[in-house]
Amino acid sequence: MLENNSTGSDELELIPNLTLDCVIFGFHDNSLKILLLKWKGTDLWSLPGGVIRLAESLDEAAIRILKERTGLDKIFLRQFHTFGKVQRYDKEEIQQQLTHIIDPKLWYKRAISIGYYALVDYEEVFPNPDQLSDECRWWDLAEMPKLLFDHEEILEKAHHALRLELSFQPIGLNLLPEKFTMPDMMRMYEAILGKKIDPRNFQKKILNSGIVIKLKEVKKGVAHKSPFLYKFQKKRYEEVLKEGGLFFI
Amino acid sequence: MLENNSTGSDELELIPNLTLDCVIFGFHDNSLKILLLKWKGTDLWSLPGGVIRLAESLDEAAIRILKERTGLDKIFLRQFHTFGKVQRYDKEEIQQQLTHIIDPKLWYKRAISIGYYALVDYEEVFPNPDQLSDECRWWDLAEMPKLLFDHEEILEKAHHALRLELSFQPIGLNLLPEKFTMPDMMRMYEAILGKKIDPRNFQKKILNSGIVIKLKEVKKGVAHKSPFLYKFQKKRYEEVLKEGGLFFI
Numbered sequence: 001m002l003e004n005n006s007t008g009s010d011e012l013e014l015i016p017n018l019t020l021d022c023v024i025f026g027f028h029d030n031s032l033k034i035l036l037l038k039w040k041g042t043d044l045w046s047l048p049g050g051v052i053r054l055a056e057s058l059d060e061a062a063i064r065i066l067k068e069r070t071g072l073d074k075i076f077l078r079q080f081h082t083f084g085k086v087q088r089y090d091k092e093e094i095q096q097q098l099t100h101i102i103d104p105k106l107w108y109k110r111a112i113s114i115g116y117y118a119l120v121d122y123e124e125v126f127p128n129p130d131q132l133s134d135e136c137r138w139w140d141l142a143e144m145p146k147l148l149f150d151h152e153e154i155l156e157k158a159h160h161a162l163r164l165e166l167s168f169q170p171i172g173l174n175l176l177p178e179k180f181t182m183p184d185m186m187r188m189y190e191a192i193l194g195k196k197i198d199p200r201n202f203q204k205k206i207l208n209s210g211i212v213i214k215l216k217e218v219k220k221g222v223a224h225k226s227p228f229l230y231k232f233q234k235k236r237y238e239e240v241l242k243e244g245g246l247f248f249i
Numbered sequence: 250m251l252e253n254n255s256t257g258s259d260e261l262e263l264i265p266n267l268t269l270d271c272v273i274f275g276f277h278d279n280s281l282k283i284l285l286l287k288w289k290g291t292d293l294w295s296l297p298g299g300v301i302r303l304a305e306s307l308d309e310a311a312i313r314i315l316k317e318r319t320g321l322d323k324i325f326l327r328q329f330h331t332f333g334k335v336q337r338y339d340k341e342e343i344q345q346q347l348t349h350i351i352d353p354k355l356w357y358k359r360a361i362s363i364g365y366y367a368l369v370d371y372e373e374v375f376p377n378p379d380q381l382s383d384e385c386r387w388w389d390l391a392e393m394p395k396l397l398f399d400h401e402e403i404l405e406k407a408h409h410a411l412r413l414e415l416s417f418q419p420i421g422l423n424l425l426p427e428k429f430t431m432p433d434m435m436r437m438y439e440a441i442l443g444k445k446i447d448p449r450n451f452q453k454k455i456l457n458s459g460i461v462i463k464l465k466e467v468k469k470g471v472a473h474k475s476p477f478l479y480k481f482q483k484k485r486y487e488e489v490l491k492e493g494g495l496f497f498i
Contacts, residue, residue, distance in 0.1 A: 015265075015266045015359070015361070016264075016265055016266070017264050017265070017266075017267070017303075018266070018267070018361065052333075054266075054358065054359055055335065056335065057333055057334045057335050058331065058333030058334075058361065059333070061333075079330065079331060081328065082307065082328060082331045082363055084301075084306055084307030084308070084310075084363070085306045085307075086304065086305065086306050109303065110264070110303055112264070112267065112307065114331055114333070164413070164414070165413075
């Protein structure tokens, strides 16, 4: 949402009117989490976002912005929607709230934002805020603060895209550790789809699809009977996807 | 892909570097069709596309561009992906091919294109080419000409999005006339999904989902036994969508 404040280098020349926002999903303690940034010196939260350079693709921009703003690297990112209403939010109000961080002259007259969502293994990432932010932390989807801009709408659309794509594609694996139990996987699906799943039916469908392999190991340190561990069978997942057959939860 | 050649009116001011392309699907004679434009004085075909104004939303731009370039109006349009590689195609080659229609100075240094797909009732639309084109006509998906720009990639991605969304959402109804037979509906699904469907299983799933209503009428003028007509039950379709349960072909 910022105007070009580059030093004149072609490498840093920006595409005017275009921004990019990332919705970062993690899964922990049986619930879906979102990574948010708190703007410096305020109590205002938003999704990590940024501007796009003329010399980079949209996918490259998403990777760079996510790294610069949160420290996250090498994660699963997917474009899901472009937000292009004429008035996406009350620009003047937001300019005033952030005037101590961003020069009001730098805001675009209009900003169209490309939305990406990211899926990360919660236990493997260590988010860090950038210089515009005081804090970068996970929020439970059920206990989110109010978000700046139209970021609540962006988040909702990302969640919707995730729900649709999850039933068809091997994307869920990005939210789980390498090895997981059947209940872990089921709870991840439940957290995203927002509904209870019948455990027997779920297990049957997942096993019939061939997308996971049962390991000989069991999960240790759990109170009751030790459950078997599974891992994703990526090749089979891709075949299922290609056949167009896919499975459905 | 054109620079601003407006008369200076704010209403017509363009968003630089941003374009929009439409993939228009129709269903006829048991196959999926695509609407293409042939550039004036050439044998070059492409999807209908255009530039975006600062004063209009992306959805409004899609409606306007489709109407200006093909004459189509009031049809189902959905954004599916934004194409943002740095080099989407060989710009110099295309500038040369179209130099008699478009001043090479008017091309954007880089163009990012928002992709929309449209679903239309083939028998209800009467496409018309605009002043940049000699022809505007339907092509069978299986017999497409080579397309300009990166439009083959855009088409492929639109087809992929359509296949995914069709299994979840009431979008198929836009491709069928108001009343249709079960075989009509099945062949529409087969044409889009690109595979044979088991008729009994299909009929059972569709009827169980409650998304269509069987009418008392039969289809006349068909050679063998007159099949019953059905129509979509939009309200139920929306409920199914909301429940997240949905059906799966």
